[in-house]
Amino acid sequence: MALVNLKQLVSAAFHHGYAVGSFNVVNMETLQAILQVAEEHHSPVILSVAEAHFPFVDLEEFSPILLRAARKAKVPVALHLDHGQSLPAIVTALRNGFTSVMFDGSTLPLEENIAKTREITRMAHAVDVSVEAELGHVTGGEDDTSPGVADPSLFTDPQEAELFVAETEVDALAVAVGSVHGIYQGTPELDIERLAAIRDLTGVPLVLHGGSGLSNDDFRQAIAAGIAKINVYTDMSQAAMARIRTVDTLPQRLGFPEFMLLVREAIQEAVAEKMQIFGSVGQCN
Ligand SMILES: [Zn+2]
DSSP, X not given: OEEOOHHHHHHHHHHHTOOEEEEEOOSHHHHHHHHHHHHHTTOOEEEEEEGGGTTTSOHHHHHHHHHHHHHHOSSEEEEEEEEEOSHHHHHHHHHTTOSEEEEOOTTSOHHHHHHHHHHHHHHHHHTTOEEEEEESOOOSOTTOOSOBOOOGGGSOOHHHHHHHHHHHOOSEEEEOSSXXXXXXXXXXXXXXXXXXXXXXXXXXXXXXOOOTTXXXXXXXXXXXXXXXXXXXXXXXXXXXXXXXHTGGGSSSOOOHHHHHHHHHHHHHXXXXXXXXXXXXXXXXX
């Protein structure tokens, strides 16, 4: 099966009514956990590395490991740069064999976001790498531990999205429709009508960032309205932290490698749960 680009994975999901999970890799344990669950569940998967996590993951050193693991996998895997903010980060991902990059120009004025995203799609498409961009702005940072709420004034405008996709030729579009990065304060409410309007006008697979706090039903509705890729990080990280807190209550004292296995197990459970909800389980038999 092995390494494919994002477009292949999310187009299939978009047309068959499920979403592929994009899980952030921050070390060996997360990589092993995500791939093992994907294989066990016959699910396509996206391994993503966020530019914000470059301090933890040295891309030059880690990419050969990611590539080898993806190529050996029994399920299709896309290797994705999450939230590339700068041209050097995008180029680093391209040079290191990534099959997909996200350029996040969501805080730029529309014209500038279009111009910069178009420059990146031209370059990436020339080497068969897919591009995800963001329009509207999903607030909160990848490592935000303080809860936040969505700002409707930053939601994606469907007409702007139509223009944006036509001008940039991106393969997938991240949209702001009510979720936030990190932990949601209170209960998030997705604007499903807006989402469906964006899908109808753009025709491209849509991406949901910041799924923490959403119910299973929210996810199902979002997928039915065009979401084909869902980013997962906070829930994985929280599951790992919750398991770490139980260590002192265990009857036996753990050594470091056993401790890491415990963390891996918690991440596996979180990943498996998401794959079930997203409907990607059994999609690559
Ligand atoms: Zn994001």
